[in-house]
Amino acid sequence: MEAKLEKSPDVAKLTAFHLTGERSGDTLSEISGKNLLPALYAEYRDLSHLRYDYPLVLVEDSDTGNFITPLSVIIDNLLRETVPQGIDGEFLRKKVLNLENCIKQMVADGRDGPFSELWTQAETTLLEAEDAETQDELESYLEKISRTSKVLKVKGRVVDCDRKTPRRSIQHVWNEQQQVTRKNLRKRLDALILRVAGVLRADFEKSAEARSAGNIKGQVGTTFEDTFDFEAMSNLLTETLPEQSMSESRRKRLQSVLEDLKAQQFVGVENLDTAPDKPADPYTYVFETCSEAMDAFMDRLPGLVSVIKAIAIAELELENRYSEERHDPFFRKFDKTSLVPEDLSLFPSYLVLNNIEDDDAAEKARIIEALSSGLPIKVLEQADNILVDMMGGAGQAAPGGRGGQIANMALGINSAYVVQSSASSLYQMAPSISNGMQYAGPALFSIYSGAGGQSAGLPPYLVAAAARESRAFPSFTFDPSAGPDWADRFSILANPQIDADWPAHDISYEDSEHKTIREKISFTVLDFMATDPRFAGHLASVPVEEWDDTMVPAAACLSTTPMEIMDVAPYVMMVDEADVLQRVMVDQRLVRTARQCRDTWHALQELGGINNSHARRLLQKEQALWEEQKKQELDDLRSKAKPAAAPKAAPAPAADAAPAPAADAGPEAAPAEEAVAESVVEEAPPSDDPYIETTRCTTCNECTNLNDRMFAYNEDMQAYVADADAGTFAEMVMASENCQVSIIHPGKPRNPDENNLEILIERAAPFQ
């Protein structure tokens, strides 16, 4: 880059443009048609030479739960797995990276498809380009890794960053998790159906009908029907009918449960013989609008209530815990109000794939209603064109920040899972997206595609990345299940340099004397907006000869009050097609919009615990209190220090003088008191009564077998002295001696007339 930093400007013309947006004279020129880019974009003009998060592989059947993985990560894993480190692996490493480039190029050309298919095609292309000498080596390596590499077994489509990407990614993650949900629900239902049917069948087998001659004949078959006396067998079996069988009410309950479980339509049947004629997916769960999803949910609600009720009854029955007295009243009243989100999360969730540009006011209201409902509805709100929203109409400066309006509103609901992300960060946000899909309640995924097509022909990835970088569309996650407060639930960590208003990056360029200049510049929302030709009217290029110190970087202007920048000219740094640095002035209306965007970011920062105004005020208050307290303590010490100057002259305290205050006793006082208290506890006066260290008893029965009136077990089956007078001192001593762990302490004899007391006391001595 080249730059010339000299000569003074016509200040009045510059500030006039800033204040009015009017260009006067020929000092300022339009930027339309100049193909200017923010200076920080200069390195990223050609994405094909860069390794970054795209293309993505939408991984199927992932063991690790990573459903969205960049191709570059897969290639890195492959290299780690199959290519030696260092110079030995240099040749193969280069070739594998060529393969990656080849796939990237195919995807950039509009091809997308399964990873394995693109890999195979890339292999062919690569091998064709090799000479005969290296072809064999490469072919052998590729053949080997195709057989052995776990990484290459990955299944999934490779996709580039375009308008379809948010929709595809969200639907992919939902599909993957729905498969698990469906499988688990199917397993649960099938197990319940089999077990409930088993209970009913077992009961039927006890009945006279089951043991009738006709039924037995049906079971044995016709081969031996002439030689077998079914009547005799039936009589024999009927005589041994069990006395107890299932109550009629229980049988009816189980039959009803079985019918409800079999009749459910929420998941289809998979290879089970319970209802083989049913379709695999009776219901659809993907919708274009929230209205459709809500309506479908409400239509199916009665069926859902029946199934959940049937599941609960069946589980209680099979646990043998169903009590008609306790449970009948509850299940009689079981209705939609009895459902809890955790129950609903066992069933497939409802996915809404929506585009914010298609929403009318009624649909927006429906979205908020769905997100407030607590129902398992997962909503993708895709935005392709956040700048229009921010400006309230193309090219018109107006209060901004509405690109994430729905997401910000959803935060206020407090019980909906919310993820906001641009398409460039889908990999980074994939765990949040995955958690949102698993969340028991509603979830909103607000995603900016960057593919609105308004940004001067820039690739969608770059536009989406710029939206996040410039705070125009920051990433955040709100997970109501993560904890009780905002610190647990809300995170803006996925944004760059979250402590700052705007991310700042190093840039270096050459001036007109070919000296390298290095400086740090911020990437503001004005840089992002400057890429959109619709706002060209609010921007003006300043010729290098007019550059002056009165021109101030836009980021610096945004950190001051509007009144402070009345006589300055804010600019953003851009580069033209030849990478020559330009200063592009922005008018006041655009700056105002940027200020509002920054304020929205500040609000998110506060929610995320950064520069929280409440915390700052509390800290100031506490700091003031602490300083006051310390000052007071210092004053007290100073006032005490003066009389202490002559301690030796002071008279000795009288014997009955009041004790010194605790504060004067010094830090040693407290432990001393504790020690005294402890010694009081530990050194309790020895008792003459016998006792057992009950908590150490090993339940070995020695003492209880000796005298079960004298010794007994407590509720934890550990022994204690139940009645010391229920036996002799001799028994007590014997129990002490027999105790395996020596925890019986015999005390003193209770009957002074007992025989051999002297010997017994001597024997008892070691156990006291």
Next chain:
Amino acid sequence: MPTPTTENFLKHGEDHYTLDDFRSSAPRWCDGCGNNAILTAMQKLCRDEALPPENTVFVSGIGCSSRFPHYMNTYGFHGLHGRALPIAEGIKMSRPELNVFVNTGDGDCCSIGTAHWIHAIRYNMDMTVILHDNHVYGLTKMQASPTSPQGLKSNTTPRGTYLQPLNPLTVTLGIANASFVAQAADWIPDNLYDIVSAAYRHKGFSFVRVMQRCPEFVPVMFDPYITDPERILLLNHEQGIPYDPVLGKTYKNQEEHDPSNIDRAREIASLEDKIPVGILFQDKQAARYENIRDTNKPYSPAMIKEALDSEFDKFTVMPAD
């Protein structure tokens, strides 16, 4: 796992158990036998964890300790010598919702049942295994077992055993996929209870070796450790058994040992002059066989019939025409 609605009912149901709910007939072990302490610890565990007796099963092999299932008022399977573990694995495989416990002795587990023991560790199926280790065959009136100390005179070794004893802890820690290894002493009942509780809560194969007194055949075997608490090394850690200040008064010899540190676990397991008690090793992430083999499908009677017919067909001899 039941649905949340069912769970609420189960939680707030009438399932409050007492020790009596888990007590069956009076144990026929000798007075003073350490098995009694283990029995009490297990009954307390069942009571405190509110394990429904009908969903709990104790499996054993042969030996004094293997009489254990008779004394628990739960389901029980008093199996063949050395075969407790494969039986327990079969139970877990077909009824994964059951709480499975295994009681095995040092002869049952470490001699005739060694092969099953080794592979059960590797399979890491969710069950709690208590090795009642009294260092002797008691039921058959005193023969040396694999864990008998060198020189122990018994009916089969009148001149004393010739070999160093097998160390069940180091063996278990040496097997791939070991997931929970602990040791307890029957004469420290609170600690024993804490350890079996932790073992029960661990999802996987929890192996607890309990040093168990046999007052009949080796009455003084553990006396040095019972009378001298300094020879007990109490392991504590926030991820294992937390420090207990009451026990700390008696057992001052303590070590803060992180159960995820397998190297230190092996060193502790190899100590000869002290008996370490506590959790030596725990890996909560170790793969469990029942999960790996879970087809996620229940087997219907028709499927079972089809599978059996298919197996029978392999051996069917068609009658000659």
